[in-house]
Amino acid sequence: VEHRQPKLAPVTPYSQYIEWLEAQDVEAAASYWKDYLLGYDQETSIPTGKVGVKADGAQFEHILCDLGKDLTGRMEMVAKQHHVTPNTLLQTAWGLLLQKYNGSDDAVFGGVVSGRPADISGIENMVGLFINTIPIRIRSGAEDTFADMIRTNQQQALTSQDYETYPLYEIQALSEQKQDLINHIIVFENYPVEEQV
Template structure:
């Protein structure tokens, strides 16, 4: 389960953490008579496969764990040297504290004798790792997180604990659940993500249009930079004046409320100027990717019944466009009257029409 938690955190199906072993395998002759500290830290690797259930992962990991018992006394630095990752193979450890002290004490206190007790015990532990996950099995499993307060804060550890408990709950209810279906978020976190973080409702002037709101910003910060493309920069005033000049030409071409104007150009200053100009003229724009095949572009222009196409000369020639066309690189489009136009489009009018990719047929 801890391995699955790490996989979720790291977005990886292959994780490694440390495990502390006693280092006293029963196969060693006379091991029960040997005095000394045999404890060793070994890496545990948990790898899941696509579509694998938790039960399948657990059985396979258990087989690997049993096979690795033969290497419990192998020094960690030598194991690390044999891996591609020559250092920092593990950065935290899991420890099972399985000391049968309580059972021994209960046995000593049998037969009507006073129970044997130990009091005033103080234990001091030191570790080289910033996080120790201590598991104490019994009638119920206790899990203790010991951490370096310089590396983790209490809130982070509590969140970690909540995710670990959430996995355990799901697995206990359905051990055959697929690993990728397991969720980390607690009920409280899910509520926070779906409700609290998305509580973005706010009042806005719904009676106004996009270009009217833009014009209000122009009035507030006319000399601030509004648009950057490569080495090109336009202030709010410059962008507004260019769009106004082009919008008057569009109106002279018959553009007005709910009239569609094609906009076929790569990302550029002209794209934004053209978009704003169409809105200011009261019309709606139809974005057309110039990378589309010519046949698809012709279909979109015909199907949408656009009255006018804004593009660049080389693109129009490349796609053999026959529509009424204005070329956005033409400086004359931006030399006319540059004051704001009278607002003729209201909030209920069209702003744009966008086509689907049409991967299985014509765009919709």
């Protein structure tokens, strides 16, 4: 409309990410995930069924809920108080719920990670597919408080960042459960949705 030549800001080519990915220590990653899953010999599941159909006396429903500003604010306050991310807080709560329904003190589910390594300059503006799914393992002991658990899980999440680009199928191959290691995933998106809408 204004008869100007479009000027695009320079972007880092995706090939730099591929080069970075190929330089990662796959043996260290395999060792990390094998140790991470060591001793996990079960499958964590959630009840499944078709909406509106009774299965074993259970009625399944599809429910969407909004946590609201007040509850979200209180959750963010607790996360800040314990120096953890809201994602870690929610993953820990979900893991405890799964433990309750599976009669266990150890639960594994999938977590989607952005996969954009801070090591690469300009990665935030690079166009390409980076996401990966990794196992999230939530363990609890009789003496553990929720605060203890979220701090432990935050530290584990930080450690896992170094290995989050390792392919899920390779991680599954290291486990006893193989493809049954992960029954479902959680995706935590932390961008301002309302501003986008």
